[in-house]
Amino acid sequence: xxxxxxxxxxxxxSLRVRExxxxxxxxxxxxxxxxxxxxxxxxxxxxxxxxxxxxxIRAIKAAAAMLLTSSHPIISVNGNFAALCGKEIAELSMACxxxxxxxxxxxSIHRERAIKSHLERFGARDVLGVGKNRTATxxxxxxERKHVDPMGIAVADTVFVPxxxxxxxxxxxxxxxxxxxxxxxxxxxxxxxxxxxxxxxxVRVIPILVQMILELKSENRDSLTSIIGKFDNxxxxxxxxxxxxxxxxxxxxxT
Ligand code: ATP
Ligand code: MG
Numbered sequence: 001x002x003x004x005x006x007x008x009x010x011x012x013x014s015l016r017v018r019e020x021x022x023x024x025x026x027x028x029x030x031x032x033x034x035x036x037x038x039x040x041x042x043x044x045x046x047x048x049x050x051x052x053x054x055x056x057i058r059a060i061k062a063a064a065a066m067l068l069t070s071s072h073p074i075i076s077v078n079g080n081f082a083a084l085c086g087k088e089i090a091e092l093s094m095a096c097x098x099x100x101x102x103x104x105x106x107x108s109i110h111r112e113r114a115i116k117s118h119l120e121r122f123g124a125r126d127v128l129g130v131g132k133n134r135t136a137t138x139x140x141x142x143x144e145r146k147h148v149d150p151m152g153i154a155v156a157d158t159v160f161v162p163x164x165x166x167x168x169x170x171x172x173x174x175x176x177x178x179x180x181x182x183x184x185x186x187x188x189x190x191x192x193x194x195x196x197x198x199x200x201x202x203v204r205v206i207p208i209l210v211q212m213i214l215e216l217k218s219e220n221r222d223s224l225t226s227i228i229g230k231f232d233n234x235x236x237x238x239x240x241x242x243x244x245x246x247x248x249x250x251x252x253x254x255t
Pocket of ligand 2: 164165166167
């Protein structure tokens with residue numbers, strides 16, 4: 001980190017998150033375009049009041065239940081997600097038994113390897129999708145992201161895809177996979193096409209998701225299935241949109 005961010009700065013947390021991405025850029029995890037994608041996220045975060053809303057909590061609970069009832073869940077990791085949540089990705093994988101797979105739009109072998117080592121530093125094991133292992137293909141998709149690990153996304157029943165592109169989400173859904181997204185933009189194609197979309201900042205989501213998984217672990221399959229069945233993604237997205245229309249946080253007169 002280049003500067004010490006004053007604790008009482010009104011945007012201290014947001015600045016701290018930016019610095020994590022800039023560190024990620026310098027460390028070879030993040031590409032320049034990733035900083036711009038983050039900016040799009042930040043604008044929606046501002047609009048929802050930079051907080052985890054009740055509808056996000058409901059989506060996180062449904063996501064926890066879906067991960068726990070899946071037989072082969074995978075966490076798909078790109079550069080921004082790795083830079084923002086390295087330790088939490090390892091914890092999530094441990095909590096729900098999901099494997100981790102690197103998948104990059106701006107693909108390079110150096111970046112793949114840098115992300116893998118970064119995650120391993122936090123205790124992640126068997127990070128898939130690196131090097132020669134991307135021999136399976138996602139149909140309905142062009143570009144580097146279609147190459148996946150035959151032990152990972154190719155055979156997964158559920159794919160957890162934070163900060164994802166809409167076309168890849170659609171392709172995974174067409175393949176018959178359950179897709180859980182984290183996306184601050186409730187209007188994105190990702191949010192609309194995923195089965196469960198968590199409209200919240202990924203840095204706030206993952207620790208809550210891990211906690212929720214640990215709490216729900218002792219529940220039986222029927223009660224987990226019922227949590228998933230009660231969740232309606234479009235209704236949930238409309239709640240987030242409603243919040244944005246109202247103004248996530250009220251504007252108070254400055255006196
Ligand atoms: P789509 O392809 O789904 O229509 P898009 O093209 O607008 O979306 P992309 O650039 O493909 O967006 O992906 C970035 C998405 O990730 C954006 O929707 C952005 O709001 C979201 N995003 C960025 N940073 C974060 C973050 N920290 N937490 C959650 N969501 C984020
Ligand atoms: Mg996109």
